[in-house]
Amino acid sequence: xxxxxxxxxxxxxxxxxxxxxxxxxxxxxxxxxxxxxxxxxxxxxxxxxxxxxxxxxxxxxxxxxxxxxxxxxxxxxxxxxxxxxxxxxxxxxxxxxxxxxxxxxxxxxxxxxxxxxxxxxxxxxxxxxxxxxxxxxxxxxxxxxxxxxxxxxxxxxxxxxxxxxxxxxxxxx
Ligand code: SME
Numbered sequence: 027x028x029x030x031x032x033x034x035x036x037x038x039x040x041x042x043x044x045x046x047x048x049x050x051x052x053x054x055x056x057x058x059x060x061x062x063x064x065x066x067x068x069x070x071x072x073x074x075x076x077x078x079x080x081x082x083x084x085x086x087x088x089x090x091x092x093x094x095x096x097x098x099x100x101x102x103x104x105x106x107x108x109x110x111x112x113x114x115x116x117x118x119x120x121x122x123x124x125x126x127x128x129x130x131x132x133x134x135x136x137x138x139x140x141x142x143x144x145x146x147x148x149x150x151x152x153x154x155x156x157x158x159x160x161x162x163x164x165x166x167x168x169x170x171x172x173x174x175x176x177x178x179x180x181x182x183x184x185x186x187x188x189x190x191x192x193x194x195x196x197x198x199x
Contacts, residue, residue: 028064032072041173044072045180052184061184062154063093065177069158070095077137078159082110083187084152089114092154099134108132113143113155119171123164135159142166144174148182 032047034040048068052061062081069079080094082103089103089110106115108130113120120143125131131141138159146154156178158166 032068037167037169037173040072041169041176044068044173045177047072048177048181052181055184058153058185058187059093061181065181065185066093066095073158075160075162075165076158077135077161078157081146081154081156081185082114083154084114089155094157096159097135100132103132109141109143110155110157113145114152117145117147117152119144119175121166121168121171123166125159137161139163140165142170142174144171144178146178146182146185148186153182153186 028051032040032043034043048065051064051068055061066080070076073079076096078094078096078099080096080099081092082089083092085102088105091099091101103111105111109120109122109125109128110132120141122128122131122141125133125138125141128141138161140160140163142158144156145152146156156174158170158174160166
């Protein structure tokens with residue numbers, strides 16, 4: 027059983043604990059989808075005031091929904107569209123105080139009011155984006171951007187989709 031108790035009033039300390047827990051949780055595990063699933067669960071449990079936390083993967087010419095926590099979400103997002111597509115196309119974090127004021131914002135949950143999306147880049151290639159949504163206006167600040175970027179950079183090698191999953195050999199009948 028995993029029982030990470032992550033709690034701190036100070037955001038920097040919160041992200042320090044979060045990154046340490048995510049590192050421990052993904053250590054030695056080569057399956058990128060399993061790692062994304064556990065990291066989204068960890069973020070969901072540890073960060074207050076979220077209504078969605080998860081990943082969109084680089085599907086070539088668009089983003090494709092990955093592991094997440096929250097309500098069912100749109101599956102494919104073209105690069106350049108919405109907050110996620112803007113983060114993917116620019117490879118820059120997008121911290122949006124009010125999603126209603128963001129041109130082209132894609133509404134997956136009408137409760138969302140602010141959003142933070144950070145690109146996950148490994149060896150110069152976009153692997154995925156990490157997307158956090160909140161029902162509160164201006165929920166995310168520079169410390170959230172820095173914390174999520176550090177998380178993305180630290181864990182990028184374990185989230186690379188090209189990595190082989192340790193599947194079982196199928197026997198031919
Ligand atoms: N709002 C995002 C779409 C993804 S959902 O928030 C989960 C966007 O504009 O890209």
